[in-house]
Amino acid sequence: MAPVSHAADRVQSLDVYLNACKIGTIVRTPGDFNAFSLDPAYRATGGTPVLSLSLRAATGGLRRDPRPLAGALPAFFANLLPEEKLREAMEKHHAASVRPGNDFDLLAALGADLPGAVRVVPTEGARAVASAQAPQPPRLRFSLAGVQMKLSVMKNTGKGGGLTLPLEDGQGQYIAKFPSLTFPGVAENEYANLALAAALGMDVPARELVDKADFEGIPEEFDTLSDGKVLLVKRFDRGQGGRRRHIEDFAQVFGLYPSRKYDGAAYHDIAAALTMAVSPAAALDFVRRLALCAVTGNGDMHLKNWSLIYPEGDGPPALSPIYDMLSTVPYLPADGMALTLGGERSFKALTPSRWKAFANRARLPEPAVLAAVAATAARVNAEWWHLPERAAIPAAVLARIDRHITLMLPILAECGAG
Template sequence: MSTISHLDIYLHDRPVGVLVLLPGDRSLFTFLDEYIEDTARPVLSLSFKDEFGETITATRPVQTKLPPFFSNLLPEGIMRNYLAARAGVKESREFFLLWVLGEDLPGAVTARPADGVKPPPHSALSDARQWEKEDDHLKFSLAGVQLKLSALRRTHGGLTIPARGLGGDWIVKLPDLRFAGIPENEFSMMSLARHMGIAVPEIALLDLDEIDGLPRDITVVKDQNGLKGQTGVQGQAFAVRRFDRPEGGGRVHTEDFAQIFRLYPERKYERANYRNIAEVIAAEIGMDGIEDFIRRLVFNILIGNGDMHLKNWSLIYPDRRHAALAPAYDYVSTIPYIKSDTFALNLGGQKRFDDIGLDAFLDMADKASLSTKMTRRIALESVTRFREVWQKEHPHLPMHDSVRNAIAANLNRCPLAKAQ
């Protein structure tokens, strides 16, 4: 039996390329000729598209990490540490982490070793066997830093975490004792976004006893004093249906803007701004996409969400070839937890919520060659709509008072909230 030296990359179960492990812990991705030559091929990523719309085939090997598109498929932070530890994989060895998690990546990509191939004898995986156990919850790698698991909807309500996390069509985000009420916060912000006319997947708040199959090393605690490490959880969980796993089965391909801009996850707050995102949306989707983008920007400024970085904006490919703006996700008001938080990226030269006004949108539109008249109209309509939705809905939503008060204070200070 040969040792693993490459992973076959599939898109919608169609082979598209090979990710090769080279000597010196370097990796290189190459497309298959049949994929390149197919003029009706599905889109893997805009990052592989040049200015003329042709597929970029000349790539260079990268050290230790995977190429940015694949690196961004892997989890970050707590989730990465948790899964890597369970699999016996060093979290920095991304090739091997992809090998373990490659069957349930975001979107429609899978990474598979050739049949019968085992890991190299001196790799971090050579002595690890945990991922082969039936009760393991490894094969789920949705990017992000919050501890979250793939789940299936039970016919009688609630959710079930499947063995190995494979095939889940819901994401369960567990509560975090460091930040009180995060699940209730996200549920409330996503509910407000839906009332604003923003596309939002199906969502739910669940008591932890409504979730079957939590990994045995995740401990449910009754109070903060009972927490014994990062895998203790307390309170309710937030659940959201995966928009890349439609009802009826199958997968829909997606990619985030860190992938599109060929940036590693740690650069998700750098090297790009909202104008850059707008330019891609205008080119790939058109004005309907831009209007939706402006509406989402306004919403996240008014709720004080400082985490709208490149990985929290995604494109989705419903027909496999043409992009649309993916449904909203990870909408959380961050200002109750980080009092001095700012917008994640630059908008018209501004990042502080206290400084962002209508002029920032007009500056973005001008530099992105968008209609300033349209931008003004959509921004002002969105501000008005938000105030109506907030006034009507916030008293009935389960957000903590600290969240409610922080957003109310932001609306009183933020110039955009007063624009007319």
């Protein structure tokens, strides 16, 4: 059988599925406009299963279909695609079918293996059959949101073990985050910070550090040229037998494009949304994670680094397990919080008055927020200094993290005073 091509000039219609449920269709019209419409059967359900909270109308039910967009996808789908260097590498990998900067082309190439349970596949009859004159080699067809060089990978269970990349219809069960020439020790940094979060009782996926030599067949365009350790994290949106769990990040929840992930909303907006969509307890769990970011110096927890995860059946979503939890201050000494917290971003400015302002804007009780912040700081002080995973972090990076934690502990501890 001839291989299936996702040629940019041939695929004009993509069907959107949430697991087996058809949600709608994205059509590319003349002039490179992209129109997304909900399937009538899905609209008749009122939006079950939930694709995105952004589709819900304030009056109940589902919003009207959005207007066609020139050269862009609706924000929900744009947020499923990689960004910056990772996107450039994937576009180069699919150069025969993906034009640089074209979201529709890239979604057509990667849509069968997106984050969560969403699948976007060519509409029946819209697939193009490649000519026999130049068969294309197997390609990586997964998408991971974000900018860091990372790949969806599989563990080999046979003799010899090792890690391989899923080609064509294969599905990865782990995310491999590769070392960086620009940010030394970034994998070890995140590994230790995830271990700290787990020690604090937070929901953290399984993770391990592996050698780059453990991987087979990394295409040249994805090679970071650094020989440091690789962080391997179990995908919480994948289960046994390739079962997929639906997730959406808060850029998707708020209907914002990736370019707005640092300024499209504030932390109190996320907390308020969690209270409404999940529970006040979930919002306080979020507060504890925010306090951890402040004390460790994590300045990259933008809208796309917080997500909801949905149950397989009906029921409200939950705050997803933690991901992308690392200290950024060793690499960006003047860094601050990715979003505003009580009107501030500077770590040193996160005094009790800022947390009170955050609580009021999020409509959370001040005493509960302050207690959560102070308790998190105390737990970090009790766990960090003897955490075994500290030993994996390069000395210079660890020293910078330690200085920041030493600075922040008394500032956050003030939240428990009086």
